Amino acid sequence: MPNNDKPIGVFDSGLGGLTVARAISHALPHESITYVGDTKRCPYGPRDQAEVRLFVRQVGAWLERRDVKFVVVACNTATAAGLDVLQRALDVPVIGVIEPGARAAVQATRTRRVGVLATQGSVDSGAYPSAIHMLDAGVGVTQQAAPVFVDIVERKLTSGECLHKEWMRDRGVFDAPDVRLAVEQGVAPLMNRGIDTVVLGCTHFPLLSRQIRAALGDGVRIVSSAEETCRELAETLERRGDLASADNEPTYRFASTSDDITSFAVAGSFIFGHDLDSIEHIDVEDLEALADERDMEGN
């Protein structure tokens, strides 16, 4: 296979990264994607940094064996903890979701005050304020942890509601009053602070973007890390001359460490936007062995 037509590896601790895969499949329709959700060990958020770095390294080694041309770490926690490790370890380029979102927010803000909605782990890592201030030391950043948003998405997606395909398709599943109320409460600390731009710093959050937008009001611009990461990917592939050829028939492959492939398939198809035809099971033990092997090779 010519290098250009090799798949892009995308990975997340779970399902949220499928928002990034979806953005890629829309913006770059000739690109093949190999997606890994490390769902068995999900969530990464509460784990310590060293452990997350190890997991990132393992999934990276698995993707490398699948001969991907590029790796996207589509998970904020994994990016904050392990992006640099993977960039040093792999021969192909690796990007994360934090810098592209931070950059878009810095470019967009007029009031020079940016809000970040993320998980507690991402907030605690300080990765967004750090990336934003690297680009513009004069932009004020207010972070707000919204762990309940992840719970809502996970709960709704794994509930029976998700089996109603029509309802899923128009995202009606997140229009329930309890969701609207939880979103309003979640974003409240970002209101009335002069913030005109809010970064969705968790790959689950784009699923609630309509509700978050309604809660924040028209004056606030929403930056989706998923879309911005996809932009960064497209720009890099173009600059390297690595875009898939126009006649490439893209393949979408999915892999999960979870034993329950069915619920991955159902929730995943909702997020990705169409059925996940090919889902592979990965044994966590195999992942562990892979990273060990590569380390023994001196990489």
Place this chain on the structure above:
Amino acid sequence: MPNNDKPIGVFDSGLGGLTVARAISHALPHESITYVGDTKRCPYGPRDQAEVRLFVRQVGAWLERRDVKFVVVACNTATAAGLDVLQRALDVPVIGVIEPGARAAVQATRTRRVGVLATQGSVDSGAYPSAIHMLDAGVGVTQQAAPVFVDIVERKLTSGECLHKEWMRDRGVFDAPDVRLAVEQGVAPLMNRGIDTVVLGCTHFPLLSRQIRAALGDGVRIVSSAEETCRELAETLERRGDLASADNEPTYRFASTSDDITSFAVAGSFIFGHDLDSIEHIDVEDLEALADERDMEGN
């Protein structure tokens, strides 16, 4: 004047930043530009960081008084020393030349080895390796100081040769054998190291890009910080909705702290690509007073 049609402030310690102003005038032909060359206190390179930060602050205050909508610090030394100070001090967005060049190099390299040609001061600051590794910890960076390139450009531009307009226009002035030899020697340490991408980390160097390209050979891609900074500017203006209107008649104004406005005009018109119609003299004392005033206002 509507905010969109206000000028973009561009500044450099001297003339090199005019390569950035030129790139802006080509890529964004409706944008007005107000350019400041702090030529009397040029070069900034040998000065200590605290002094450069103060100068950056002063010129920034001058540009703010001129009601610019955006500031581009078109000087590597000034960016490394004072970008963050200016971003904190001004209400308008401020970008430098280092991050855009670093980003383009990271995106472009296939061998994951990047070369940086810069002044000694920029090399010593480590600003390029730091910006490159923030984006991709796995990219190797080799820096090479080429102070002689600045000398060549300055010497040629202020020599009698520059008065032959036709010769200037096709850049023949830099095709002399002595220049070619100096450039070959300057880039030699970057050869045979697997480097496929070289950043021109000094705003003077795009003037020698043809010669640098010839010396490095076809396999090496040249990244011009001037062009990449212009890209970043365009993207930010667009995202903010701040692009000048299509019917804006752009004005180009120039200001210099030098007492010898004539030589600024001659060399400047060569770099900018057409005559500098309006050149203002700025007293260094006035600059000093401006920054003091603003500091007393509590900013």
